[in-house]
Amino acid sequence: PYDTPTSDLVLQSSTGVCFFVHKKVLSHASLLFSEVLSLPQGELPANLDDSSDFYKGRPCIRMQEDTRTLHSVLNVMY
Numbered sequence: 881p882y883d884t885p886t887s888d889l890v891l892q893s894s895t896g897v898c899f900f901v902h903k904k905v906l907s908h909a910s911l912l913f914s915e916v917l918s919l920p921q922g923e924l925p926a927n928l929d930d931s932s933d934f935y936k937g938r939p940c941i942r943m944q945e946d947t948r949t950l951h952s953v954l955n956v957m958y
Contacts, residue, residue, distance in 0.1 A: 893947040909957035
């Protein structure tokens, strides 16, 4: 369920699994995400796929949580 083409953010678990999510959903569900996602963003690199901060053209946040934990948290948010 976390691989929709309309996603605008990637959360990557500590085990390397990527979850394609929506900033708006995370911001509404979590004050922490709302604050983090409202911070000013740096300039986009020339080639998004070469940047470790992006995955498949979307900003990527590397999380400390493992895949199972992150999946559970996202299930609650969505």
